[in-house]
Amino acid sequence: MGTLRSAAWFAAKGKTGIMHRSWLRSEGLPDDALDGTRPVIGIANSWSELTPCNLHFRELAEHVKRGIWQAGGVPYEFPTTSAGEPLVRPSAMILRNLISMDLEETLRANPLDAVVLLAGCDKTTPAYLMGAASVDLPTLLITGGPMLNGKYRGTDIGSGTSIWRLTEQFRAGELSAAELAEAEGCMARSNGHCMTMGTASTMALLTEVLGMQLPGSAALPANDSRRKKLAHLAGRRIVEMVGEGLRPSTILTRAAFENAVRANAAIGGSTNAVVHLLALAGRVGVELSLDDFDALAADVPTLVNLMPAGQFLMEDFCYAGGLGVVVERMGDLLDRQALTVTGQPLGQNYLGAECFDDQVIMTAESPLKPAGSGIAVLRGSLAPNGAVIKQSAASPELLVHTGRARVWDRVEDYLSEADDPDCDIEPDDVLVIRYSGPKGYPGMPEIANVALPKRLLEKGIRDMVRISDARMSGTSYGTVVLHVAPEAADGGPLALVRNGDRICLDVPNRSLELLVEEAELAKRRSAWQPRPVPGTERGYLRLFVDHVGGADTGADFDFLVGGSGDAVPRQAF
CATH class of the missing domain: 3.50.30.80 (IlvD/EDD C-terminal domain-like)
Structure with a gap:
C-alpha cells in the first residue's frame, strides 16, 4: 500500500505526533488505528434535518463504517454544510460552491487517505464531487436513493412534477383546496430524494455513469435494505481503492463526461445536469462545452419513461432493471471501456443486465422520444x-x-400580475x-417555469x-x-x-x-446600468457575485476552476 497520507499525522515523532494522536484516543480507538499503518477514510455526511432528502444518512454512514473496519481501515465521519432544495432561499444553488469549498478544505486539512461521500439532494451531489475532485483523494460516492412512489387516490404522483400539475388544476378551478391538501400529504411518504427524473435522480444516475458510484447504487429506493448493503460494500471498496491509488482524476476523463452527457439524453435528465457537469469538468481540467450537450446527444433517443417527460417514477425504474439496462441498451453510444470505482470498465459493470418492464425502460428501436429530442x-x-x-x-x-x-425584472412582479384577472398577457x-x-x-x-396566468389556465391554456x-x-x-x-x-x-x-x-x-x-x-x-442586488454587500453573497461564472461555464467560482491536489498542510506546531 505504500506510505499513507495520514501517516504524516499519526506516525509523526515527538510532540507533533502526540498532539495528533492523543485527543483521538478519547474516541476509544485501538493503538493500531492511530499509528499511521491503516488507511484513514473520511465519511462526508450531508445529513441535516433541513435537508429532508438526506435525513437517513446517519444510519447509512454506520453501514459504511462497518465495511471500512472490515477491510482494515479506520473511519471518521464528519459533517459539512448541507442544502435542502425545498427550503433554501433564495436558491440552493448559492450553496453548491460553498459546500464544495467546505468539503475540499476539510479533506485537505485532515489526516485522510480517502473519502466516501454521502449525498443525495440536488446540490449536495455535484458539490461533493466538485470538492473531492479538487483534492483528488480516492473517492467513492453513495447517493441516498429516491423516495417511494407517491400515492394519491389510486394513482402514482411524483415530487415536483405533480405539484406543478395539481397547483395548475387548483388555480384553474379544477381541484378543490381539500383535494390539493390531500395530495400534498401523499407525495413524500418515505426517506429519499425526488422520485421523478428531477435533478437529484438525474445526478445520482449520471454520477454512476461517470464511474463514481458502485453499480446499481443510484436507483435503489432510499428505504430498500439493499442500499445499506451497498453502503457496507462501499466501505470495503474505498479501502481497496487506497491501495490501488484509484483517484477521481483517473476516472473523470473526457470519455466519462461524454458518457454522462449521452446518458442524460437517454434518461430524459434534468437541464441542471448541464451546469453541474460543466463545473465538475472544470475542476478536473476536462474540456467540456455547452455545445457538447447538444452535439454528443444528437443520436441518442430517450429510453426512460419517467416523469416529467414520461409516465413512471424511480421506484418503477429500479424494479425494471435500473441503470444497467440503460447502459446495455445504449450499446456503443457509450464508451464502455471508461474506468469506474470498481476498477472495472463501465461496460463490464453491467454486462448482461436484464429489463423487466419495457414500458419503463424502452428500447432504441421503440424509444419514448426519438434521437435528438433531449x-x-x-x-x-x-x-x-x-x-x-x-x-x-x-x-x-x-x-x-x-x-x-x-x-419582468422580478419574478414576484410577474406572479402578482399573473393572478390579476385583467392581466394583459395572451397565449x-x-x-x-x-x-x-x-x-x-x-x-x-x-x-x-413560472406558473401561467390564472386567466389563461381557466381557458384551458397549459x-x-x-x-x-x-x-x-x-x-x-x-x-x-x-x-x-x-x-x-x-x-x-x-x-x-x-x-x-x-x-x-x-x-x-x-x-x-x-x-x-x-x-x-x-x-x-x-x-x-447594472442593478444592485440586495443582500450582496458583504459576506458569502459578496464573494458569490464577485466570482461566480456564467451558466454556460457551470456557474463555478473563477478561483476554484482546476484542482490543487492532496498536499499535506504545513505543520501547525
Missing part, C-alpha cells in the same frame, strides 16, 4: 453565449414560435423573466414560451428556455428586451433571436 442548445442575438431547452418536456407546437415579449406572448441568473438573483434560482436566465427544477415541464447567457445582470441582450419586442424561438434550427434592429439595441445598451 436538451437543445440555442444561440442567437438573445443568447450569444447560449441557452438550453429540454425538448422532451416542451410542447411540440411551441418549439417554433414568434411572439410578443412581456418582460402567444413570450414571458421573459430576467435578472435571475447566477449574479442577478443571486444564485440562479429554479423559477424559470403551456407558453418562457425565457429566463434562471434555471428550472428537473421535475418541471413546459416550453421553457433556460440559462440564457450572458445573464441580464452582466448586461447580456436579455437585459435589453422591452415589452412589445418580438422574439423568435426556433428549436429545430437551434436559434433564439430578438427581432430588434442592431442600432436600437446599441442605444439601449449605452443606456443600460
Whole structure:
C-alpha cells in the first residue's frame, strides 16, 4: 500500500505526533488505528434535518463504517454544510460552491487517505464531487436513493412534477383546496430524494455513469435494505481503492463526461445536469462545452419513461432493471471501456443486465422520444453565449414560435400580475423573466417555469414560451428556455428586451433571436446600468457575485476552476 497520507499525522515523532494522536484516543480507538499503518477514510455526511432528502444518512454512514473496519481501515465521519432544495432561499444553488469549498478544505486539512461521500439532494451531489475532485483523494460516492412512489387516490404522483400539475388544476378551478391538501400529504411518504427524473435522480444516475458510484447504487429506493448493503460494500471498496491509488482524476476523463452527457439524453435528465457537469469538468481540467450537450446527444433517443417527460417514477425504474439496462441498451453510444470505482470498465459493470418492464425502460428501436429530442442548445442575438431547452418536456407546437415579449425584472412582479384577472398577457406572448441568473438573483434560482396566468389556465391554456436566465427544477415541464447567457445582470441582450419586442424561438434550427434592429439595441445598451442586488454587500453573497461564472461555464467560482491536489498542510506546531 505504500506510505499513507495520514501517516504524516499519526506516525509523526515527538510532540507533533502526540498532539495528533492523543485527543483521538478519547474516541476509544485501538493503538493500531492511530499509528499511521491503516488507511484513514473520511465519511462526508450531508445529513441535516433541513435537508429532508438526506435525513437517513446517519444510519447509512454506520453501514459504511462497518465495511471500512472490515477491510482494515479506520473511519471518521464528519459533517459539512448541507442544502435542502425545498427550503433554501433564495436558491440552493448559492450553496453548491460553498459546500464544495467546505468539503475540499476539510479533506485537505485532515489526516485522510480517502473519502466516501454521502449525498443525495440536488446540490449536495455535484458539490461533493466538485470538492473531492479538487483534492483528488480516492473517492467513492453513495447517493441516498429516491423516495417511494407517491400515492394519491389510486394513482402514482411524483415530487415536483405533480405539484406543478395539481397547483395548475387548483388555480384553474379544477381541484378543490381539500383535494390539493390531500395530495400534498401523499407525495413524500418515505426517506429519499425526488422520485421523478428531477435533478437529484438525474445526478445520482449520471454520477454512476461517470464511474463514481458502485453499480446499481443510484436507483435503489432510499428505504430498500439493499442500499445499506451497498453502503457496507462501499466501505470495503474505498479501502481497496487506497491501495490501488484509484483517484477521481483517473476516472473523470473526457470519455466519462461524454458518457454522462449521452446518458442524460437517454434518461430524459434534468437541464441542471448541464451546469453541474460543466463545473465538475472544470475542476478536473476536462474540456467540456455547452455545445457538447447538444452535439454528443444528437443520436441518442430517450429510453426512460419517467416523469416529467414520461409516465413512471424511480421506484418503477429500479424494479425494471435500473441503470444497467440503460447502459446495455445504449450499446456503443457509450464508451464502455471508461474506468469506474470498481476498477472495472463501465461496460463490464453491467454486462448482461436484464429489463423487466419495457414500458419503463424502452428500447432504441421503440424509444419514448426519438434521437435528438433531449436538451437543445440555442444561440442567437438573445443568447450569444447560449441557452438550453429540454425538448422532451416542451410542447411540440411551441418549439417554433414568434411572439410578443412581456418582460419582468422580478419574478414576484410577474406572479402578482399573473393572478390579476385583467392581466394583459395572451397565449402567444413570450414571458421573459430576467435578472435571475447566477449574479442577478443571486444564485440562479429554479423559477424559470413560472406558473401561467390564472386567466389563461381557466381557458384551458397549459403551456407558453418562457425565457429566463434562471434555471428550472428537473421535475418541471413546459416550453421553457433556460440559462440564457450572458445573464441580464452582466448586461447580456436579455437585459435589453422591452415589452412589445418580438422574439423568435426556433428549436429545430437551434436559434433564439430578438427581432430588434442592431442600432436600437446599441442605444439601449449605452443606456443600460447594472442593478444592485440586495443582500450582496458583504459576506458569502459578496464573494458569490464577485466570482461566480456564467451558466454556460457551470456557474463555478473563477478561483476554484482546476484542482490543487492532496498536499499535506504545513505543520501547525
